[in-house]
Amino acid sequence: MIFYFSGTGNSLYAAKYIANNIHDDELVNMADSVKEGRYYYALKPGETCGFVFPVYFGGMPSVVAQFVKKLRLSSDEVPYVYALVTYGGKAGGSVQALQIALEKRYVYLSAAFGVKMPDNYVIMYNPATEEKAQQVLREAETDLLTAATSIIARNNPGVPHTMLDTVMTAGMQTAYRMMRKTASFTVDNSCIGCGLCEKICPVNAIEMYDYKPVWIKSECAHCVACISRCPAKAIQYGDKTKKRGRYVHPDLQVKQQTE
Ligand SMILES: Cc1cc2nc3c(=O)[nH]c(=O)nc-3n(C[C@H](O)[C@H](O)[C@H](O)COP(=O)(O)O)c2cc1C
Ligand code: SF4
Ligand code: SF4
Secondary structure: OEEEOOOOOHHHHHHHHHHHHHOOOOEEEHHHHHHHOOOEEEOOOOOOEEEEEEOEOOEOOHHHHHHHHHOEEEOOOOOOEEEEEEEOOOOOOHHHHHHHHHHOOOOOOOEEEEEEOOOOOOOOOOOOOHHHHHHHHHHHHHHHHHHHHHHHHOOOOOOOOOHHHHHHHHHHHHHHHHHOEOOOEEEOOOOOOOOHHHHHOOOOOEEEEOOEEEEOOOEOOOOOHHHHHOOOOOEEEOOOHHHOOOOOOHHHHHHHHHO
16 A cells, blocks of 8 residues: 655656556555545555655655544554655655654554655746756656665665754744745636646645636645646746746646646
8 A cells, every 4th residue: 555645746656656566556645535534544464555755844745744643554464664755855854754653653664765856846946947857757767666676675775864854854844834825826817717726736725716726725735736737837826936947747747638
């Protein structure tokens, strides 16, 4: 069973890659579980359990934290549980944050993997260009293969981190809580009213009124899916995003075009 969360497709790709390679057929979207209040999951005998998600502010996305906080994982034996985090620059203390949260639910991490993937945080900086993204994605294939092989062999390469990472993650997570406000979202006239932003928001923070998105919650997960996947590049956050590029994993771009 693989629990995943993804805004712009990197972690979804990673979760699917691992699932295909280890022949695990159960992918669970943590955002859907939180929306539906589903927190009880049972592992089959011998089944591994993965948590795959992007690093946000050196730690876990809010959705992952909410999911793990209520998770009830049942298993007849001690399961092999792994974390696989995708990140643009540094994994920070994300794995340790997950580990602490899981232990409160009597779930114990056996292994952790970090995979550098294209940076997507358009709200803070210019995300990876297409050329850079292609290069990073090529390199990520090696890390994903290593992770899949290690999971099959039940190895634990670990994700390097220092005490400073743990301390910095605590501070950065405070910044994340303050940043997650939706008041700075706006929509340009270029919006074509397709409703994709409403459909893909993992926390149901967007509703369409008069063919335009309205942010109906004061906070969101800041996954940047709405900004990055809007086909008209119509969604902005503050005054910086208009001039910036957008990053979406190629598989998600293909999916969007065929929907
Ligand atoms: C809100 C937010 C915060 C982020 N913080 C970090 C960070 O602290 N360190 C880092 O290396 N990358 C950070 N990133 C980049 C993502 O972790 C990275 O691009 C990830 O692979 C995106 O995965 P996804 O496509 O599955 O959403 C951040 C991205 C977002 C949206
Ligand atoms: S995804 Fe973009 S174009 Fe579609 S409704 Fe939302 S803002 Fe408008
Ligand atoms: S409003 Fe946009 S950035 Fe916030 S959680 Fe929804 S899709 Fe992600």
